[in-house]
Amino acid sequence: MSRSFDHLPSLKRLLTELQKIPYLASKNLYRVATHIVTSQPEKIDQLCQALEQAKQYVKNCRECFNWVEGQQVCSICSDDSRETKVICVVEMWQDMFSIERTRQFRGRYHILGGVLCPLEGIGPDQLSINQLIMRCKSGTIQEIIFATNPTPEGEATASFIYSKIQDQDLIVSRLANGLPMGSSLEFMDRVTIHEALVGRRPF
Ligand SMILES: [Zn+2]
Numbered sequence: 001m002s003r004s005f006d007h008l009p010s011l012k013r014l015l016t017e018l019q020k021i022p023y024l025a026s027k028n029l030y031r032v033a034t035h036i037v038t039s040q041p042e043k044i045d046q047l048c049q050a051l052e053q054a055k056q057y058v059k060n061c062r063e064c065f066n067w068v069e070g071q072q073v074c075s076i077c078s079d080d081s082r083e084t085k086v087i088c089v090v091e092m093w094q095d096m097f098s099i100e101r102t103r104q105f106r107g108r109y110h111i112l113g114g115v116l117c118p119l120e121g122i123g124p125d126q127l128s129i130n131q132l133i134m135r136c137k138s139g140t141i142q143e144i145i146f147a148t149n150p151t152p153e154g155e156a157t158a159s160f161i162y163s164k165i166q167d168q169d170l171i172v173s174r175l176a177n178g179l180p181m182g183s184s185l186e187f188m189d190r191v192t193i194h195e196a197l198v199g200r201r202p203f
Pocket residue numbers: 061062063064065066073074075076077078
């Protein structure tokens with residue numbers, strides 16, 4: 001943080017904390033800080049309470065790592081009308097929402113929590129990979145569909161997991177070819193994801 005903020009220690013601290021939030025583009029830092037320091041005190045109280053409440057109550061589903069609140073398992077894992085033997089593996093929960101919007105998939109999910117990235121210190125233990133491998137070895141799963149994003153990291157993560165489960169008696173597939181490389185399921189339209197699911201190919 002620039003030394004020009006030395007006479008504004010509180011603002012400097014706010015900017016320093018905002019800077020730690022991933023995805024908050026640095027060009028927006030000052031706008032967000034301005035919004036905060038000019039907001040009504042009750043708005044700031046509401047924001048602080050929402051942050052604390054989310055941190056305290058939002059947990060991971062013990063099966064698939066979807067978000068849950070006040071439950072051990074999520075609404076998808078506890079939905080008896082859904083297929084229990086098919087698991088769709090996604091990177092993040094927003095990818096799961098994109099697939100849910102297609103209404104094409106009626107199985108369960110496994111949310112990895114990201115992708116392998118050794119340079120950033122993200123290995124299998126930082127994701128829910130070991131839990132996925134345990135699910136695959138539980139004898140209750142028949143099919144795994146990899147729906148990681150079509151990026152080098154997404155492909156490498158799927159390949160790593162596949163290498164750990166390929167000795168299991170499972171049908172393993174991945175989304176169809178043709179998804180734009182480097183894109184994200186989160187931002188794909190429903191029809192594209194629907195077609196990628198229907199056209200899935202053996203791993
Ligand atoms: Zn779940």
